Amino acid sequence: MTQRRFTRISRRQMVRGLMATTAFGVVTKFGTACSPAPEGDATTDEAATGDAGGEELVVGFIYVGPKDDFGYNQAHAEGAAAMVANVPGIKLVEEASVPETTAVAETMRSMIEIDGAKVLFPTSFGYFDPYILELAAEFPEVQFFHAGGLYQDGVHPDNVGSYFGYIDEAQYVAGVVAGHMTQSGKLGFVAAKPIPQVLRNINAFTLGAKSVKPEITTQVIFTGDWAEPVKEAEATNSMADQGIDVVTCHVDSPKVVMETAERRGIYSSGYHANQGPLAPEGYLTGAEWDWSSIYSQLGEQFKAGQTLMAGDIPHILRGGLGGKFCKLSPYGPAVTDEAKAAADAAREQLIAGELVIYKGELKDNGGNVILTSDQEYKQDDIELEKMDYLIEGVEGSIDG
Known part of the structure; x- marks a missing residue:
């Protein structure tokens, strides 16, 4: 892989050099990678x-x-x-x-x-x-x-x-489904890096699940980079070993997480695109970009x-969902009618602006108050794009 990267760069440099000394039509025969x-x-x-x-x-x-x-x-x-x-x-x-x-x-x-x-x-x-x-x-x-x-x-x-x-809206709805489907009350989240967009997804997924069962917890494991398939598999297996029965993720390719969850016989919730074909039995839904x-x-x-x-x-x-920036994956075969109805209702409330995901009282997982009972962050609040905390109920640390 490293050698191919060097070849690509030198090839582009070669073409750029040729442009200075040859006709443009000759250059295009070399391509641009x-x-x-x-x-x-x-x-x-x-x-x-x-x-x-x-x-x-x-x-x-x-x-x-x-x-x-x-x-x-x-x-x-x-x-x-x-x-x-x-x-x-x-x-x-x-x-x-x-x-x-x-x-x-x-x-x-x-x-x-x-x-x-x-x-x-x-x-x-x-x-x-x-x-x-x-x-x-x-x-x-x-x-x-x-x-x-x-x-x-x-x-x-x-x-x-x-x-x-605002794909955390779709993650919230996916969390509602997870909240209905979990038996253990323990969810898992495999994440790449603790940047605001990732933290926002972890927190929204957890808040959606907690709207169904307030005692639910989410364990998060950060792999350190966007594509770490070995670490993603290890994290998913570790979660299954601990009795976690629904896992989701924010990594570049959820493929490993979905396939590992399917092999372990636990539910999965996807991200970015529809991974339903990768986990035909256990895929619940997912937060997709549109x-x-x-x-x-x-x-x-x-x-x-x-x-x-x-x-x-x-x-x-x-x-968000209303602006067609994101959407939900189709429900998998395991999803109950009750879970579908609750998720559909949450989705419609988010589109209508009737449901606010981040509202008080809201604490981080260290017990610090983020929002008091009379406060809320709507989706376009700039503070959400600076998120640097995990909410109460999320087990893990942004410091590794």
């Missing part, structure tokens, strides 16, 4: 120059893992494909398995200088600072959209945008000439 778009070749002369009767726009997507991971990267890749399918005149360039290092800066630079990309979606959390911020300052005419990073007005470049979904609708809407705005820099596109895009 970017995957072709579903319709046509995104690395042809026309796509790279953005010249197809003045209509084509080259959009680049970068993923930290493989595009078929049954998880985070697959959800984004499916959304990117939907943008191309739904919005005429967009050409797609992609690169997968790009680490959160200077490698992503090299990939972004190559997409801009070689492929002619005018919009980039570097999708992984660690791409934002410093890599996106540095490249955005260097290429002010290119729009950079990052999933999860919080844009700060007056601090970050005008050509940087942040988009993310990037197809969001990316298609953005694609239409791009083609209409709208930009972050002109203020036509907001620098911060957020939404």
Whole structure:
């Protein structure tokens, strides 16, 4: 894997060097290591120059893992494909398995200088600072959209945008299902890193379950990185050994967690995409991204000439179940009618704005009061994007 990464970088550097000394048509014969778009070749002369009767726009997507991971990267890749399918005149360039290092800066630079990309979606959390911020300052005419990073007005470049979904709403509903289905009252959560988005999912899942059975606990194990399949399997097995009977996760590819839970005969709740086929007996539901609708809407705005820099596109895009940023996986065969009814009711209340997930009295798992009985955080409250605690009922520590 390391050797392949070095080969990819040197190949891009070779192509960029050739561009300075040869005709562009010769360069394209070497390719750019970017995957072709579903319709046509995104690395042809026309796509790279953005010249197809003045209509084509080259959009680049970068993923930290493989595009078929049954998880985070697959959800984004499916959304990117939907943008191309739904919005005429967009050409797609992609690169997968790009680490959160200077490698992503090299990939972004190559997409801009070689492929002619005018919009980039570097999708992984660690791409934002410093890599996106540095490249955005260097290429002010290119729009950079990052999933999860919080844009700060007056601090970050005008050509940087942040988009993310309130997927903790879907996690809350999945927690309601888990609360109905658990027999032991003990849930498990395999997580990558204790960043705000992950903590928010852990806490929302637990709050959903506790709305059914207040005594429920959730054990969390942090693996330390987005893709640690061995540690994910070990964590899931450890949870099963302790009598935990429902597990979920926030890692890039939930595949290992789902398959391990199925082998151990315990329930699983998915994340990012539908993992139902991986656990046909024990899969309950899952919190899924719905990037197809969001990316298609953005694609239409791009083609209409709208930009972050002109203020036509907001620098911060957020939404939940009602805004079609996320959705629930279909219920698995084990889910009872009672659990389905309760989950459906919670989902409708969240969409209508009638249910507030984070309201007092709310304590962290160290006994400190986060919200008093008369306080609440609604979904768009900026404090939730700074979350640095685990709630009461979650067993584990963000310090490892």
